[in-house]
Amino acid sequence: MAIRRSPLRRSVLRRSAALVAATTAALVLTACGGGADSASPSRSAHSDHGATSDAATPSTGRTGHNAQDVTFAQQMIPHHRQAVAMADLAPTRARSQQVKDLAAQIRKAQDPEIATMTGWLKAWGARVPEADASGTAGMPGMDHSGHPGSDHSAASMPAMPAMPGMMSDADMSGLEKMSGDVFDRAFLRMMIGHHEGALDMARTEQAKGAYGPATALAESIAASQSAEIAGMRKMLGER
Incomplete structure (x- = not known):
């Protein structure tokens, strides 16, 4: 049913x-x-990671460089070379131990920096400035009219520095002929001007450079040479 x-x-x-x-x-x-x-999420995370990696790889701040970085290295190398050439005079010409110690400090700091910047230029395929004994050769715009074999009718016109603070050939020759207290005072005054030129160049690199190590070096140069300028002015004030 x-x-x-x-x-x-x-x-x-x-x-x-x-x-x-x-x-x-x-x-x-x-x-x-x-x-x-x-x-x-796995794909998203992978995609995000890939995007982050891709963004980090060509980071201009660390691995890329621009024209300002090249200019900074090409100008600071001969600038440093001349400072080292000046420092090389101190052991046999300076009277003050403070001046001798400062010269040794300058050489110790700037020789490795020259090597570092030279390595950058080679890696970038850019020209590495050459140098003569005075540290002035190979610099754009440098007047070498005072060199042997040149037109000595221009001797009354001193060589003009190509960069801020650079000494002319006549300045370097004059410093080589000095000794004792006279050398000490001239060395300090010239090196102050030289350092002030380096500060200008370093600040330009900090403002316009793209390569992280170069802007970091510029910051280091600005800090160390500012301190040395203060020390040199103090030495001059004690005389």
Whole structure:
């Protein structure tokens, strides 16, 4: 004998079946969607990591350089060379031990910096300035009219420095002929002017350079040579 269900009971059963079906479908979709979502963050993280790496690799601040960086190195190398050439005179000409110690300090600091900047220029495929004994050769715009074999009719016109603070050939020759207290005073005055020129160049590099190590070196030069200028002025004031 067939059991007859009431319309109300049939309605409840239909709703229950629909609910079970909907719940099952939702679980299936969630499982499928979970796989996609679990892969998606992985891809997103990978993509973000790749973008970060790509952005860091060509970072101009550390690995790239610009024209200012090249100019800074090409000018600071001969500038440093001349400071070292001046410092080389002190051991045999200076009377003051303070001046001799300062000269040794300048050489100790600037020789490695010359080597560092030379390495940059070679790596960049840029010209490395040459130098003669006075440290003035190979500098753009330098007047070498006072050199042997040149037109001595221009002797009354001193060689003009190509960069801030550079000494002329006549300045260097004059310093070589001095000794004792006279040398000490001339050395300090000339080196103050030389350092002040380096400060100008270093500040320009800090403002316009792109290569991180070069701007860091410029900052170091500005700090150390500012301190040396203060020390040299103090020495001159004590005389």
